Amino acid sequence: MTHEAGIPLGISFRLLSDTPQDAAARVVNDVVVGDYRDLATLRAFAKGCDVITFDHEHVPTEHLRALEADGIPVRPGPGALVHAQDKGVMRARLTSLGVACPRHRIVTDPADVVRFADEIGGFPVVLKTVRGGYDGKGVWLVRSEEDAGDAFRAGVPVLGEERVAFRRELAANVVRSPHGQAVAYPVVESRQVDGVCDTVIAPAPGLAPELSAQAQETALRIAGELGVVGHLAVELFETEDGRVLVNELAMRPHNSGHWTQDGAVTSQFANHLRAVLDLPLGDPRPRAPWTVMANVLGGAYPEMYPAYLHCMARDPGLKIHMYGKDVRPGRKVGHVTTFGDDLDEVTDRARHAADYLRGLIDE
Numbered sequence: 001m002t003h004e005a006g007i008p009l010g011i012s013f014r015l016l017s018d019t020p021q022d023a024a025a026r027v028v029n030d031v032v033v034g035d036y037r038d039l040a041t042l043r044a045f046a047k048g049c050d051v052i053t054f055d056h057e058h059v060p061t062e063h064l065r066a067l068e069a070d071g072i073p074v075r076p077g078p079g080a081l082v083h084a085q086d087k088g089v090m091r092a093r094l095t096s097l098g099v100a101c102p103r104h105r106i107v108t109d110p111a112d113v114v115r116f117a118d119e120i121g122g123f124p125v126v127l128k129t130v131r132g133g134y135d136g137k138g139v140w141l142v143r144s145e146e147d148a149g150d151a152f153r154a155g156v157p158v159l160g161e162e163r164v165a166f167r168r169e170l171a172a173n174v175v176r177s178p179h180g181q182a183v184a185y186p187v188v189e190s191r192q193v194d195g196v197c198d199t200v201i202a203p204a205p206g207l208a209p210e211l212s213a214q215a216q217e218t219a220l221r222i223a224g225e226l227g228v229v230g231h232l233a234v235e236l237f238e239t240e241d242g243r244v245l246v247n248e249l250a251m252r253p254h255n256s257g258h259w260t261q262d263g264a265v266t267s268q269f270a271n272h273l274r275a276v277l278d279l280p281l282g283d284p285r286p287r288a289p290w291t292v293m294a295n296v297l298g299g300a301y302p303e304m305y306p307a308y309l310h311c312m313a314r315d316p317g318l319k320i321h322m323y324g325k326d327v328r329p330g331r332k333v334g335h336v337t338t339f340g341d342d343l344d345e346v347t348d349r350a351r352h353a354a355d356y357l358r359g360l361i362d363e
């Protein structure tokens with residue numbers, strides 16, 4: 001999707017991909033297959049690139065520092081990106097900036113989890129491996145010392161957090177360029193099912209204007225303080241008592257911003273590229289009162305083509321984005337987007353298509 005946004009900007013990509021079958025490797029024509037954890041591979045790949053950016057956060061921080069030392073512009077740079085790679089570093093930094101977060105501390109073993117629970121008023125608590133988690137993997141809701149064992153098995157440091165009583169999850173998406181220009185998209189509601197993003201509604205329905213402004217200001221401030229270049233997604237909890245707390249950060253185009261492809265004047269992908277290349281940023285405003293994005297998860301159909309036909313014929317206004325990935329149950333294989341004036345109607349259309357493509361409904 002980043003490549004697609006680069007075409008009208010005349011940008012050519014070189015892609016470092018784990019396998020030739022990767023969804024991006026099917027569309028980019030200059031593909032290097034290799035391991036992003038190997039510095040020699042990264043160095044060979046970087047030769048001839050004007051700038052390096054990412055569609056995931058897992059390239060080791062020290063390798064990115066080495067590339068920077070070689071004179072390769074890395075955007076976002078490792079000093080910013082580490083806050084999206086390591087939840088412990090992120091919590092410590094945001095707390096020092098006075099950004100509201102769930103109560104937290106690093107916990108060392110299950111007995112320490114019990115002490116942490118006592119400090120914050122008791123179980124349940126949330127445990128997270130500080131690195132390597134995604135889509136709810138690496139996150140545990142823990143109710144006792146016995147429950148806590150799993151989080152320590154990977155041998156990665158573990159962060160304990162209070163279990164936040166939230167009304168819903170929000171995301172504030174902003175984009176910042178190297179010389180400091182920044183834009184903010186409307187704050188969205190992000191609905192999760194089993195730790196995986198299911199539906200995103202832009203803007204978040206019924207969000208108090210002062211909370212929306214506060215969330216955008218917080219995201220812009222984080223982008224500035226951390227020196228983020230490119231797209232920053234700040235995942236938030238709206239608490240039952242009307243506060244906004246930061247959950248985590250992503251420094252790349254993010255699922256909570258996919259709606260912008262069809263629903264905003266400038267998509268997150270185009271603005272990420274503009275920022276990475278230090279070009280003037282594009283207008284982030286929505287094109288319709290409501291935009292709804294629903295993820296398509298792999299389900300009943302190993303071959304999706306007949307299912308698209310039904311969805312296209314049923315709803316000509318539906319935007320379908322499939323990633324060309326092999327379909328596996330529960331895997332994100334695409335998304336659909338709808339927009340319009342009536343939130344219920346727009347939501348029903350997006351949900352219908354996503355559920356149909358997954359095989360949950362048959363008409």
Ligand code: ADP
Nearest residue numbers: 102126133134135136137139161162163164248
């Ligand atoms: P991931 O890296 O997998 O995206 P997150 O930190 O976003 O991990 O956690 C995944 C989900 O777990 C969140 O979207 C949220 O629903 C839930 N969660 C995470 N932290 C907390 C918390 N402190 N309190 C309550 N729920 C949480």
